[in-house]
Amino acid sequence: MIKLFSLKQQKKDGEASPRSGNPKKASAAQLRITKDINELNLPKTCTTEFPDPDDLLTFKLIICPDEGFYRTGRFIFSFKVGPNYPHEPPKVKCETQVYHPNIDQQGNVCLNILREDWKPVLTINSIVYGLQYLFLEPNPEDPLNKEAAEVLTNNRRVFEQNVQKAIRGGYVGGIYFERCLK
Amino acid sequence: MSETVESSQKRWGHLRKVLERPGPFCHPEFEPSSEILDFIMTSCKILIIGAGGLGCELLKDLALMGFKQIHVIDMDTIDLSNLNRQFLFRHKDIGSAKAEVAAEFINKRVAGCYVTPHFCKIQDYDEEFYRQFHIVVCGLDSIVARRWINGMLVAMLQYENGVLDQSSVIPMVDGGTEGFKGNARVILPGMSACVECTLDLYPPQVTYPLCTIANTPRLPEHCIEYVKVITWPKENPFNTALDGDDPQHIGWIYEKSMERALHFNIPGVTYRLVQGVVKNIIPAVASTNAIIAGICATEVFKIATSCCVPMNNYMVFNDVDGIYSYTYEAEKKENCLVCSQIPQELPIKDPSLMKLKEIISLLCESVIYQMKSPGITTTIGGKNKTLYISAIKSIEEKTKDNLNKTLTELGLKDGSEIMVADVTSPTTLVIKLKFMNNDVEMN
Numbered sequence: 001m002i003k004l005f006s007l008k009q010q011k012k013d014g015e016a017s018p019r020s021g022n023p024k025k026a027s028a029a030q031l032r033i034t035k036d037i038n039e040l041n042l043p044k045t046c047t048t049e050f051p052d053p054d055d056l057l058t059f060k061l062i063i064c065p066d067e068g069f070y071r072t073g074r075f076i077f078s079f080k081v082g083p084n085y086p087h088e089p090p091k092v093k094c095e096t097q098v099y100h101p102n103i104d105q106q107g108n109v110c111l112n113i114l115r116e117d118w119k120p121v122l123t124i125n126s127i128v129y130g131l132q133y134l135f136l137e138p139n140p141e142d143p144l145n146k147e148a149a150e151v152l153t154n155n156r157r158v159f160e161q162n163v164q165k166a167i168r169g170g171y172v173g174g175i176y177f178e179r180c181l182k
Numbered sequence: 183m184s185e186t187v188e189s190s191q192k193r194w195g196h197l198r199k200v201l202e203r204p205g206p207f208c209h210p211e212f213e214p215s216s217e218i219l220d221f222i223m224t225s226c227k228i229l230i231i232g233a234g235g236l237g238c239e240l241l242k243d244l245a246l247m248g249f250k251q252i253h254v255i256d257m258d259t260i261d262l263s264n265l266n267r268q269f270l271f272r273h274k275d276i277g278s279a280k281a282e283v284a285a286e287f288i289n290k291r292v293a294g295c296y297v298t299p300h301f302c303k304i305q306d307y308d309e310e311f312y313r314q315f316h317i318v319v320c321g322l323d324s325i326v327a328r329r330w331i332n333g334m335l336v337a338m339l340q341y342e343n344g345v346l347d348q349s350s351v352i353p354m355v356d357g358g359t360e361g362f363k364g365n366a367r368v369i370l371p372g373m374s375a376c377v378e379c380t381l382d383l384y385p386p387q388v389t390y391p392l393c394t395i396a397n398t399p400r401l402p403e404h405c406i407e408y409v410k411v412i413t414w415p416k417e418n419p420f421n422t423a424l425d426g427d428d429p430q431h432i433g434w435i436y437e438k439s440m441e442r443a444l445h446f447n448i449p450g451v452t453y454r455l456v457q458g459v460v461k462n463i464i465p466a467v468a469s470t471n472a473i474i475a476g477i478c479a480t481e482v483f484k485i486a487t488s489c490c491v492p493m494n495n496y497m498v499f500n501d502v503d504g505i506y507s508y509t510y511e512a513e514k515k516e517n518c519l520v521c522s523q524i525p526q527e528l529p530i531k532d533p534s535l536m537k538l539k540e541i542i543s544l545l546c547e548s549v550i551y552q553m554k555s556p557g558i559t560t561t562i563g564g565k566n567k568t569l570y571i572s573a574i575k576s577i578e579e580k581t582k583d584n585l586n587k588t589l590t591e592l593g594l595k596d597g598s599e600i601m602v603a604d605v606t607s608p609t610t611l612v613i614k615l616k617f618m619n620n621d622v623e624m625n
Binding site: 028031034035038040047055084086087088102108109115121144146 | 326330384393394412416555559561566567573577599601604
């Protein structure tokens, strides 16, 4: 137990010893992201790109799946880590137009750990694996792109063809997709 | 002299009964004396962070308890919707700074009390400012701000040979409310659980699964959230970011949400709900604020006077159905990112000769650290700088030239801190560089 009154009395009597002004401290978010980044253990299908190495809070993740519907494509995600990390998840957007049941035309990604199931114990690595999993197992139960989800449920062959068409660049269901071949 | 006269006045009779005589419930080491009341009234300096719902209550409570040197800091201005519970403000004060109006009110109303307002962000001040206070009390609605002040108070701790110097501890009493629920806690930085130790306790922001709001909305909130996160960025109606305080913006969201609600046959979208969802408003309850602030003020009094053992250390309060409260000891997290850091010093013989790669091999080879592949960052002039991280190819390529630079060339100074992350440690270590006198010739 601390006895503030007696402690502070002494201190104020003798006046606190002046200390050299401390340079600005790194925030808890910064300390945590440094750890996350240093320990990123990427699957061989993923690479990261840091435009500014001094800014660990802004970067891109590139996924080139090696199996599944999307194995021929190359998909870019942008990550923005906020000052309240890890209390709040990073903001992740898909920058590549993709024909996918869980990703919409604006790049919004429907992945539970990016929103309602985020927990501070999760790391950037967890998100990377989550995103990679989305390409291996697109989930038609929870669609953002409803049309794609319906096709996937009703006819996997047609879905596969649509995915390939979109990756090579072209129209699928009236929407134009930019080419994103590996 | 005037203080002594005043403290003998009848006005403080009740405090003197507690502070000038022993009792069965007082702290075992408590020594009753009239000096304690003098301490409260003349030298004890309190900082209140936030002059909102809790802040107004705290100011009133502490001022009436005899604390005379109170500072209050708040970056906000007064809004019409504050007036029902933030009782230091009147209609004419709308638009003025909360801190300033609150201070003026108390100074006028409570004789002898002197409140100093600070109309700014807590981040605008540095150690110098915070070191002057004996106790910090928070009435905040933001986790970012709590984490910041917590980090600041921990950073100000002083250690001698790894042992905490207790006189550098500034206790923090933190209150929080949400509707009919609230909590109060006492944090002795470096000694008991800090904000960062218990970060998992904060409820996550209410979020709905993106796919639900996009395809199977069931609640009016789903419709509003959809317009907020999908329609707004897509249509960008006013070519600017969404501002919850702009009636035009809210009006637009309201209209679009109504359309969507109609389409899915969902009743209950109202203008107020739209504003609530967009701004994440949880209705504030005046009585909850009063209770939590009362508890916090009592704790401040206990800490300042040592008359009674302070709360240990976390109390929850809930009066949604009846009244429930519970106090328990939140435990210090062994590997807390913030408060488990006992600053370690790394002596450097000659910074103009020592290269970064030598620091790295030192961290890997030294018996204390035995690291595997440390990633190192620092802050120079308030800006983050990555010195070297080998794990990420793009960063490695851009930072490998640093390996052959000397510490002086990298801009590191005596007392600079480097942040070191490595698989061998559960947290990022903060290591302070200590430059030795380099007048001894080294070869």
